[in-house]
Amino acid sequence: MHNPFNPSFGKIPPVLLGRKEIQEDYLEELDNPNTPYQTAIVYGMRGVGKTTFLTEVSQKLSKKEDWLVVDLAMGNNLLENLIDDLYRKSTNKIKKILDTLKGISFSAVGLQISASLGKPTVSTYQGILQSILMTLTNQGIHVLITIDEVKATKELRSFVAFYQLLIRKNLFVNLLMTGLPENVSELQNEDVLTFLLRSPRIGLSALSLFEINLAYKKVFSQSRIELSDEVAEMMTKMTKGYSYAFQLLGYLAWKKGKKIGEVTADVLSDLLPTYIAELEKNSYTKIYQEFSEKDQEFLQAMAMMDENVISVTEIRNKLGKSSGYISMYRRRLLDAQVIETRGYGKITFTLPYFKEFVNEMEKFKW
Ligand SMILES: Nc1ncnc2c1ncn2[C@@H]1O[C@H](COP(=O)(O)OP(=O)(O)OP(=O)(O)O)[C@@H](O)[C@H]1O
Ligand SMILES: [Mg+2]
Missing domain, CATH: 3.40.50.300 (P-loop containing nucleotide triphosphate hydrolases)
Structure with a gap:
């Protein structure tokens, strides 16, 4: 199969x-x-x-x-x-x-x-x-x-x-x-x-998490790979609805699962480094390179925050820029679909593990 x-x-x-x-x-x-x-x-x-x-x-x-x-x-x-x-x-x-x-x-x-x-x-x-x-x-x-x-x-x-x-x-x-x-x-x-x-x-935007969850459960059960509801949910969350991530994680988990008959939380954490590395290599690096330096600065400021849902005011303070400047870059990144709004004055990354990726890019910058 x-x-x-x-x-x-x-x-x-x-x-x-x-x-x-x-x-x-x-x-x-x-x-x-x-x-x-x-x-x-x-x-x-x-x-x-x-x-x-x-x-x-x-x-x-x-x-x-x-x-x-x-x-x-x-x-x-x-x-x-x-x-x-x-x-x-x-x-x-x-x-x-x-x-x-x-x-x-x-x-x-x-x-x-x-x-x-x-x-x-x-x-x-x-x-x-x-x-x-x-x-x-x-x-x-x-x-x-x-x-x-x-x-x-x-x-x-x-x-x-x-x-x-x-x-x-x-x-x-x-x-x-x-x-x-x-x-x-x-x-x-x-x-x-x-x-x-x-x-x-x-x-085209994110796939429905509900459908992703259902698809994982169905495909793994048809392939006789054990996958509990709880682990299926973890997998779903790990994709954030990103189409490529859905295929990639499904692919990696299926390959491993077929060998050992099950996909558990431990299997997922073993796969995580490969999953992130492939996302970065095949998608995130390209996405990031296409942004201007100023866009990247905005993304870096976001990635440095502890929370996942970030207040735009905090980014403004961190970057020390005018609100006009901030709202222009916020708009650009929203249009590019790498960030999305979460309630009034709040934003978050759209892609799974993108925050980790941006932080890493910064670490290895010359
Ligand atoms: N409706 C879908 N359901 C599940 N997986 C999908 C769906 N659409 C695309 N994918 C998967 O997402 C990945 C990216 O798809 P595709 O190449 O069509 O993206 P794209 O938007 O054309 O990307 P790029 O801008 O890089 O050309 C592929 O692995 C594909 O299998
Ligand atoms: Mg394409």
Whole structure:
């Protein structure tokens, strides 16, 4: 029997929790011709499950006959890759129609542009894409383009600006992007892309602790590994609802449990150093490095406090800064989802063992 937990990024894990409703709502919206979700952005911090969400939506929609889904990777050649993929994924009947489009042909190596169109430029590709989408729309085929981990690069800006022209022409084309909160904000605030400000954002946050608890109990019992209610609860708390942590702890505990037949409180404390080290290595170091020095200072001040729920006033005193300064950094960290509010004027870390991590980072700083 394979380990049912999968702590790798970007793969659909066998044990999947929680996002059913948002996913079904989204898929339902796509069937509505006037949906605001024609262009939508999934956002959330690292490891929350954006790629998993995107992959699931993409797989489900691909099964529908009148849908073509193209998953684009950030980088160069967005338009060419899109054109190639649309052709490859079309049925033979549609391929025949596309083959009649003037000046282009498709072969095993991909799109060929005839010399009569001149040296291909961005607008050549834009024209070809538009013709393809018109053909597909006429045939009743809808297209979903997905782009994972967007950033406001030049190429993406130009792609999204052109996409906006396509939707104005009432073509059956939809766009679903994912990104870290700060990258999504930056993209939405680009001058040429303000239409994105009106596109719905799908926020992914922590998984429900209730569901995590239930899943641990179910999976371990099905695998004939003893796990008491009390220890299942401890495990649940150790994840704080963080998707990656749920998979990682499940994976480690299952592996050990399968060998000795049970997972006890002692087993969990033996696993703790590995658990924390993996969280740090695969997620926290990246999250932390992406913050500015001032953000990090704020996090350090928080981590030095004894309590887990911290008063913002205390941090202000510790850092000796104005309340305007403090509220700006508080806001930035809330947006990045590494902290959350707990009652009036109080905040806490969102991620499990993040406090310990920040303290350690400080210790080893040069
Ligand atoms: N709904 C879910 N239920 C359980 N586990 C999940 C769920 N969604 C994601 N995970 C797990 O969380 C981890 C991170 O998922 P994923 O790679 O999708 O995150 P991400 O938001 O794309 O991260 P990054 O910003 O680093 O790309 C993976 O181990 C995945 O198996
Ligand atoms: Mg991802």
